[in-house]
Structures are given as structure tokens and as C-alpha cells.
Amino acid sequence: xxxxxxxxxxxxxxxxxxxxxxxxxxxxxxxxxxxxxxxxxxxxxxxxxxxxxxxxxxxxxxxxxxxxxxxxxxxxxxxxxxxxxxxxxxxxxxxxxxxxxxxxxxxxxxxxxxxxxxxxxxxxxxxxxxxxxxxxxxxxxxxxxxxxxxxxxxxxxxxxxxxxxxxxxxxxxxxxxxxxxxxxxxxxxxxxxxxxxxxxxxxxxxxxxxxxxxxxxxxxxxxxxxxxxxxxxxxxxxxx
Amino acid sequence: xxxxxxxxxxxxxxxxxxxxxxxxxxxxxxxxxxxxxxxxxxxxxxxxxxxxxxxxxxxxxxxxxxxxxxxxxxxxxxxxxxxxxxxxxxxxxxxxxxxxxxxxxxxxxxxxxxxxxxxxxxxxxxxxxxxxxxxxxxxxxxxxxxxxxxxxxxxxxxxxxxxxxxxxxxxxxxxxxxxxxxxxxxxxxxxxxxxxxxxxxxxxxxxxxxxxxxxxxxxxxxxxxxxxxxxxxxxxxxxxxxxxxxxxxxxxxxxxxxxxxxxxxxxxxxxxxxxxxxxxxxxxxxxxxxxx
Amino acid sequence: xxxxxxxxxxxxxxxxxxxxxxxxxxxxxxxxxxxxxxxxxxxxxxxxxxxxxxxxxxxxxxxxxxxxxxxxxxxxxxxxxxxxxxxxxxxxxxxxxxxxxxxxxxxxxxxxxxxxxxxxxxxxxxxxxxxxxxxxxxxxxxxxxxxxxxxxxxxxxxxxxxxxxxxxxxxxxxxxxxxxxxxxxxxxxxxxxxxxxxxxxxxxxxxxxxxxxxxxxxxxxxxxxxxxxxxxxxxxxxxxxxxxxxxxxxxxxxxxxxxxxxxxxxxxxxxxxxxxxxxxxxxxxxxxxxxxxxxxxxxxxxxxxxxxxx
Numbered sequence: 151x152x153x154x155x156x157x158x159x160x161x162x163x164x165x166x167x168x169x170x171x172x173x174x175x176x177x178x179x180x181x182x183x184x185x186x187x188x189x190x191x192x193x194x195x196x197x198x199x200x201x202x203x204x205x206x207x208x209x210x211x212x213x214x215x216x217x218x219x220x221x222x223x224x225x226x227x228x229x230x231x232x233x234x235x236x237x238x239x240x241x242x243x244x245x246x247x248x249x250x251x252x253x254x255x256x257x258x259x260x261x262x263x264x265x266x267x268x269x270x271x272x273x274x275x276x277x278x279x280x281x282x283x284x285x286x287x288x289x290x291x292x293x294x295x296x297x298x299x300x301x302x303x304x305x306x307x308x309x310x311x312x313x314x315x316x317x318x319x320x321x322x323x324x325x326x327x328x329x330x331x332x333x334x335x336x337x338x339x340x341x342x343x344x345x346x347x348x349x350x351x352x353x354x355x356x357x358x359x360x361x362x363x364x365x366x367x368x369x370x371x372x373x374x375x376x377x378x379x380x381x382x383x384x385x386x387x388x389x390x
Numbered sequence: 391x392x393x394x395x396x397x398x399x400x401x402x403x404x405x406x407x408x409x410x411x412x413x414x415x416x417x418x419x420x421x422x423x424x425x426x427x428x429x430x431x432x433x434x435x436x437x438x439x440x441x442x443x444x445x446x447x448x449x450x451x452x453x454x455x456x457x458x459x460x461x462x463x464x465x466x467x468x469x470x471x472x473x474x475x476x477x478x479x480x481x482x483x484x485x486x487x488x489x490x491x492x493x494x495x496x497x498x499x500x501x502x503x504x505x506x507x508x509x510x511x512x513x514x515x516x517x518x519x520x521x522x523x524x525x526x527x528x529x530x531x532x533x534x535x536x537x538x539x540x541x542x543x544x545x546x547x548x549x550x551x552x553x554x555x556x557x558x559x560x561x562x563x564x565x566x567x568x569x570x571x572x573x574x575x576x577x578x579x580x581x582x583x584x585x586x587x588x589x590x591x592x593x594x595x596x597x598x599x600x601x602x603x604x605x606x607x608x609x610x611x612x613x614x615x616x617x618x619x620x621x622x623x624x625x626x627x628x629x630x631x632x633x634x635x636x637x638x639x640x641x642x643x644x645x646x647x648x649x650x651x652x653x654x655x656x657x658x659x660x661x662x663x664x665x666x667x668x669x670x671x672x673x674x675x676x677x678x679x680x681x682x
Numbered sequence: 683x684x685x686x687x688x689x690x691x692x693x694x695x696x697x698x699x700x701x702x703x704x705x706x707x708x709x710x711x712x713x714x715x716x717x718x719x720x721x722x723x724x725x726x727x728x729x730x731x732x733x734x735x736x737x738x739x740x741x742x743x744x745x746x747x748x749x750x751x752x753x754x755x756x757x758x759x760x761x762x763x764x765x766x767x768x769x770x771x772x773x774x775x776x777x778x779x780x781x782x783x784x785x786x787x788x789x790x791x792x793x794x795x796x797x798x799x800x801x802x803x804x805x806x807x808x809x810x811x812x813x814x815x816x817x818x819x820x821x822x823x824x825x826x827x828x829x830x831x832x833x834x835x836x837x838x839x840x841x842x843x844x845x846x847x848x849x850x851x852x853x854x855x856x857x858x859x860x861x862x863x864x865x866x867x868x869x870x871x872x873x874x875x876x877x878x879x880x881x882x883x884x885x886x887x888x889x890x891x892x893x894x895x896x897x898x899x900x901x902x903x904x905x906x907x908x909x910x911x912x913x914x915x916x917x918x919x920x921x922x923x924x925x926x927x928x929x930x931x932x933x934x935x936x937x938x939x940x941x942x943x944x945x946x947x948x949x950x951x952x953x954x955x956x957x958x959x960x961x962x963x964x965x966x967x968x969x970x971x972x973x974x975x976x977x978x979x980x981x982x983x984x985x986x987x988x989x990x991x992x
Contacts, residue, residue, distance in 0.1 A: 202877065204873075204876075204877070223881070224876050224877060225876050225877075225878075225879050225880055225881045225882075226879075226881075228876075228877060228878060228879035229879045233877075234877045236874070236877070240871060240873065240874045240877075241871070241874070242866070242867060242870040242871050242874065243870070244870055245866060245867075245870060249863055249866070252860075252863060253863055253864065253867050253875070253878055254878050256860045256863070256864075257878045257879040257880060258879070263860075299878065303878065303879070428788055428791075428792070480969060480973060483973055484972065484973070488787060488788045489734050489787065489788065489791065490972050490976075492734075492736075492788065492791055493734075493925070493929070493968055493972050494968065494969050494972045494973070496922060496965075496968055497964075497965045497966065497967070497968030497969035497972070498965065498969060499965065500961055500962065500964050500965025500966075500968065501962060501965035501966060501969070502965075503961075503965075504959035504960075504961050504962035504965060505959070505962070507958065507959045508957060508958075508959045508962070512958070618799070621792070625792065654807070656803055656806055656807045657807060659803050660800050660803045660804055660807060663796045663797075663799045663800040663803065664796070664797075664800045666792070666796045667781070667782070667792075667793045667796035667797050667800070668781070670785055670789050670792060670793045670796075671781050671782065671784050671785055671793060672784075674785070674789060
């Protein structure tokens with residue numbers, strides 16, 4: 151079995167009285183694609199926010215490649231190799247595509263910006279759009295730009311929060327192929343609602359419900375797990 | 391005069407400034423609370439209220455009390471109407487974007503002050519008190535009008551509280567405060583509520599000015615100090631919290647009255663402004679506001 | 683390359699203007715240039731990085747008194763005075779930033795305003811030293827800057843132009859650098875920038891300190907060039923003016939502050955010939971700009987004609 155790259159141990163976070171994440175143990179294997187699923191409000195986004203450092207945990211520990219990063223601020227976690235792409239497209243709309251990706255690439259101090267940007271944009275198939283203002287891109291291209299920014303960081307762990315949301319069917323297929331090509335150089339952790347994408351992409355799946363881990367395992371194991379089925383049926387989310 | 395009576399005098403002076411401050415600050419706080427914008431022109435509305443009071447008092451014949459009473463009615467109406475106009479023609483078009491509103495109301499402040507300078511001139515002018523009653527205490531005599539100011543301010547504040555708690559407009563304001571979009575979805579005319587709130591805030595400043603002009607004088611730059619003090623009060627009391635604003639007005643008004651008797655007013659202002667900055671940095675919910 | 687040539691051409695044009703202008707306007711140009719240095723620095727914080735400060739008068743005054751006090755009290759030379767003013771502006775801005783940058787938006791505006799107000803009152807409070815509203819007049823030796831006599835129109839304008847040229851080129855280099863891109867990133871989307879590995883607090887603190895250096899050297903230059911430092915320059919008006927110049931010339935443009943300072947200076951100059959209420963123009967300009975032309979003159983030009991303008 152491959153080495154664990156990102157690990158959470160008993161992490162918890164409450165908002166007011168609501169325990170959004172309630173003692174989660176989690177291990178991400180280097181080089182895998184790992185999907186995080188669960189009904190709405192299960193605490194998925196809160197959990198990845200804890201991993202990326204956007205919010206601080208009330209309890210528990212987070213380790214990156216064995217090093218404790220629980221108290222490390224978000225921007226330093228990014229420097230250590232955890233990239234996060236937002237659920238709601240978060241780019242710099244008034245800057246060019248080039249500048250958007252440049253901000254990611256120069257963050258890790260690359261010498262040759264031009265080359266790094268060209269490589270990241272070529273990877274997502276947007277090489278010819280570098281000069282365009284990001285706000286004028288189509289929605290699908292904006293999501294791809296967000297991904298290109300994540301790639302330009304050359305992260306060890308890439309966290310994708312609902313990356314296929316709002317994409318057309320053709321775009322999803324291209325996106326799936328792209329994510330598959332990222333491993334094993336990068337490790338991918340993705341929150342995803344589209345079960346087709348999850349089942350075809352993920353090597354392993356973790357199911358969250360009410361802030362706790364309900365199950366984890368391979369896609370086949372998750373599909374066969376009665377507790378998971380109950381959770382999804384219980385919230386009327388079975389079709390997802 | 392011994393220390394005790396001296397302190398009593400200081401407290402009485404402090405109560406008067408607290409009363410005027412409470413009116414001005416509640417106006418500012420109301421606007422911030424409901425509309426989430428900071429009105430830098432609030433002091434200019436105060437000045438304008440004083441100016442209208444001077445104008446009206448000079449044009450009403452008979453004993454001073456008639457002119458003053460007329461001013462008490464006319465000044466808030468005129469100033470409120472002007473504020474509503476500013477809201478509709480400027481703030482609304484900025485979509486109440488907080489930073490743009492500050493820049494724009496700085497502009498309005500300059501325009502009003504300079505317009506006052508052009509029409510009213512650079513001199514300070516007095517307005518006669520509606521009545522001259524002197525209370526003779528064992529140690530010193532005290533202006534009955536000043537005590538009346540305290541009572542009148544309390545009455546107006548009670549009126550504001552009734553308006554907020556018991557009337558339909560108050561309900562609309564509170565609903566809009568909670569969530570502008572939801573309020574709009576429920577069919578509340580948010581534009582009208584905003585214009586009304588902005589007018590009400592300015593009118594309160596005007597009332598405070600009418601109360602204060604017989605004690606001080608009318609001058610085109612007289613809005614600066616009330617603005618600063620109201621600012622300090624609103625922030626120390628917790629942005630948007632009316633109760634916090636009242637408590638802060640009392641504390642600041644009283645301490646201002648007492649401190650400036652013993653210390654230089656400049657020094658106490660330095661301390662106050664630094665306090666405001668530090669409160670905003672370290673305790674943004676205010677000293678008296680509930681924790682967010 | 684095109685960008686640098688363009689700005690060098692602007693500087694050459696200013697130099698030519700400085701040679702041919704009649705004395706009255708040459709003197710105005712010197713003042714405009716110093717105010718433009720101030721506003722160029724303000725615009726780095728406001729237009730490029732998105733920090734709307736209402737406290738820059740404090741940094742300007744820090745530079746002004748940082749130069750004027752040592753020069754008048756201890757007979758320090760004008761050149762070290764200028765350097766002291768520069769550092770004073772930067773240091774005060776950094777100190778204010780350490781506290782104020784814990785807040786954002788409206789709170790940041792109020793906190794900076796309050797610090798500046800406290801600074802203004804402090805200048806008044808120590809009027810024995812600072813001269814308060816009367817101010818201090820610098821004379822003689824204190825106004826000999828590197829062998830140039832600042833009481834003479836010609837050398838004064840030359841120094842003003844030199845300071846502006848240095849400020850302009852430094853600003854140009856900054857906004858075109860990788861750090862300049864990060865400044866824009868903070869303005870556009872702070873949370874995104876954090877998740878690309880940038881610490882918003884440190885970036886903004888650095889820019890505020892740089893902006894303070896500009897304000898400091900502008901304040902010091904103003905005092906030394908025109909021989910006067912007074913409490914009026916610490917007042918809230920001098921926080922509003924650089925914002926107004928930036929808005930008018932174009933927030934987030936390198937040359938905008940100069941254009942705004944020039945336009946506003948002559949607007950006020952003309953108005954003050956007509957009425958004592960010449961600040962009316964400031965008020966109207968603020969409202970009109972915010973309402974109808976938030977991009978300013980150069981912002982408009984960049985949008986329509988010269989998209990490559992930094």
C-alpha cells in the first residue's frame with residue numbers, strides 16, 4: 151500500500167451548536183483519486199476547509215506527509231503543497247487568463263513564468279485563451295481556468311470542491327479524463343455529487359453523514375454498503 | 391466652590407452633552423443598522439438643522455419661544471427631506487456599496503458645508519433660548535433650558551423607541567435590517583424604507599441641533615465635532631446596536647463633561663479617537679454590544 | 683518597452699513644460715508634482731491593492747514634520763531631512779497597518795481615519811513644538827537641498843520634478859513586477875489569493891508601508907520646497923485629497939494621480955478666485971466621480987484607447 155500523504159485524526163469543528171465535522175479520521179494515499187461524498191450538509195466542504203486551513207479545527211490533528219500542520223495558516227499549507235479549488239468558481243475576473251495562472255505559478259517561485267503558464271493552460275486545453283479577460287470566459291472555461299491555477303501550483307494534494315457542478319455532459323467527459331491524467335504525480339481529493347463521475351474516477355471513496363465518517367472503501371464496497379444506501383435513501387438523494 | 395458642587399456642575403454639563411450626543415448618535419446608528427452604510431455627512435445634517443433653526447427663529451415674530459418651536463418642527467422636516475433626496479439621487483444609485491457611500495457622503499459633507507458658507511457666511515450667530523429660567527442651587531445658578539434639553543432629548547428618544555417597536559414603519563425597518571433581499575421578496579418597498587431611514591437619521595441630528603443652538607451658536611463648521619463624537623459613540627456602543635449607542639452616549643457625554651473640566655479637551659479627544667480605533671480592531675462588536 | 687518609453691516621454695514633456703511655464707504656473711506645477719507623489723503612493727494602496735485608507739494625512743504629516751522639525755530645531759540639512767521624512771512616513775504607515783489591517787472595508791476606513799485624527803490632534807496638542815495651526819516656517823540653510831536653493835523657483839521645480847520622476851518610475855516598476863500582480867490579486871479576490879499561497883496581511887502591510895514612504899517623502903518635500911509645515915496638512919482633508927486625485931485621474935493607473943492632482947489643483951485655483959467656498963468643487967467632484975465616472979480620466983482612456991497602459 152502506498153504512503154499516506156494527508157491525514158486527519160479526530161478533527162472536529164462546530165458552528166454554534168451544529169457539529170459540522172464531528173471527529174473524523176481520514177487518510178489520503180499518495181497518488182490516488184479519492185472522492186468525498188455524502189448528503190447535503192454532511193460536512194464535506196467544512197472538512198476539506200479544515201484540511202486546507204481555511205478554517206481552524208476545534209479538536210484533532212492534521213498531518214501532511216507526516217508533519218503536523220494543524221496550526222499552519224492556509225497560505226503556508228498551499229506553499230507546502232495543498233491546493234484548493236473553490237466550489238463556487240473563484241478566479242480573478244478582471245485579470246487576464248495569463249495573469250490568473252501566473253499568480254498561481256509565481257506563488258511557488260518558478261523562474262520561467264511563460265513556460266509554466268503555457269504548460270498549465272495546455273493541460274486544460276486553453277492555450278489559445280491566455281490573453282482573454284477571465285470574466286469573459288464561458289462558465290466551463292472558468293472552471294477549467296480554476297483547475298489550471300490549481301495545476302500551476304504543482305501541488306502534492308489537489309482538493310477539488312464539486313468540480314463538475316454546472317458543466318455540460320461533454321465537458322464532464324473531458325474533465326474526467328483530465329483528472330485521471332493527474333495521478334499518480336498528484337494526489338486528488340474531490341467532493342463530488344455526480345455518482346457517475348465518482349464511480350468512474352475514484353480509487354477510494356469516503357462517505358460523510360452528519361459530520362461523521364459513515365463508510366470508506368473502494369467504489370464497489372461503497373455501492374454495496376447498506377448504511378450508505380440508507381443514508382442516501384433517507385435524504386431522498388438516491389438518484390444523485 | 392468646593393469639589394462636590396464642582397463635580398455636580400460637571401455631571402450636569404455632562405448630562406446635557408450626553409442628551410444631545412444620544413440624539414445625534416442614534417440617528418447615525420439607525421442608518422448604519424438598517425442600511426449598513428456609514429453616513430459621513432451626518433454632521434453636516436446637524437449643522438444644517440442649526441442653520442434652519444437660526445433662519446426660522448429670525449423670521450417668526452413674537453417671543454423667542456414661537457420661533458424656536460417653529461424651528462423644532464421645520465428643521466427636521468427640511469433636513470429629513472434633503473436627506474431623502476440624497477438617498478434617492480446618490481446612495482441608491484451606488485447600490486449602497488459601503489465604500490462608495492463613504493466617499494460620496496464625504497462629498498455631500500463638503501457640498502453642504504460650503505453651501506452654508508456661501509449663504510450663511512463664516513460668522514457664528516446666536517439663537518435666542520425659548521425661555522430664560524435660572525435655577526438657583528445653593529452653590530451656583532444653572533440654566534433651566536439646559537435641563538429642559540435633557541428632558542426633551544429623552545422624550546424624542548422614547549418616541550424613536552416607540553416608532554421602532556410599535557409602528558408599521560418600525561417593523562419594516564427591522565425587517566429590512568435583517569435581510570434586504572428577503573424583505574424585498576416579501577413585498578416591502580425597500581427603497582422607501584431606506585429613504586425614510588436615512589431621512590429619520592438626519593432629522594434626529596437636526597432635532598439635536600435645534601436643541602443645542604440656544605446653548606452654543608450656529609456656525610458652518612459646527613458639524614465636525616458632533617460627527618466625530620457620534621462616530622465614537624456608535625462604534626464604542628457597537629455598530630448598529632441602538633441600546634449600546636445609548637449607553638455609550640451616556641458614558642461618553644458624562645466623561646466628556648467631567649474630563650474636559652480637569653484635562654485639556656484636545657488630550658481627551660486624542661484618547662477618544664485612539665480608543666475608537668482600538669475598539670474597532672480588537673472588539674468590533676463594541677464595548678457595550680452583544681458578542682456577535 | 684513601449685510602456686517605459688511612454689512614461690519617459692511624459693517625464694520629458696514635464697521637463698519641457700517646467701522650462702517654458704511662466705513663474706506662477708511653474709510654482710503651481712511644483713506643488714502639483716509633490717501632491718502627485720503623495721497621490722501616486724496613495725493609489726498603490728487604493729487603486730492597485732484595494733485598501734481604501736482615510737488616514738494618509740497622517741503619513742504625509744509624519745514626513746512633513748519628520749523633515750521640518752529636525753531641520754528647524756537642530757539645523758539638520760535638507761537632504762537628510764528629506765530622507766528622515768521618507769522613513770517617518772513609511773514607519774508610521776507600517777505601524778498603523780499592523781493594527782488597522784486586522785480590519786477590512788468600512789472598519790479599515792474608520793480605523794485609519796481615527797488614527798489620522800489622533801495624529802492631527804497630537805500636532806495641535808504639542809503646538810509649542812509643531813507650531814500648531816500657525817505652523818513652522820523653514821528658512822535659509824534648511825532649504826539648501828544638495829546645493830540647490832529651494833527658495834528659488836527654478837531649482838525648486840527641478841527638485842519637484844526629480845522626486846516625481848523617481849516616484850513614478852518606482853511605481854511603474856512595482857506594478858509591472860510579480861509583486862504588482864499580487865497587489866491586484868488582493869484587490870480582486872483576497873480569499874482566492876490566500877489559497878494560492880499569499881498572506882494577505884503581509885502583502886497589504888508591505889504595500890501600505892510603501893505607500894507611506896511616498897506620503898512621507900511628499901510631505902517632507904512639500905515642507906522643504908515651500909518652506910512651511912503646519913497642522914492643516916495633518917487634517918482629514920489631506921487624506922481625502924489623494925483619494926480624490928486618484929479617483930479623478932483613474933484609480934489603478936500609474937499616471938492618473940498626476941492628472942487628477944493637476945486637474946483638481948486648477949479647478950480649486952479657479953474656484954477660489956470666484957468664491958471663498960472653493961472647497962465646494964471638492965465635494966461636487968467626489969459625488970460626480972463616484973456616481974458617473976468611477977474609473978476616472980485615465981481609466982476611461984485605458985478602456986477605450988490605450989489598453990496596455992499600466
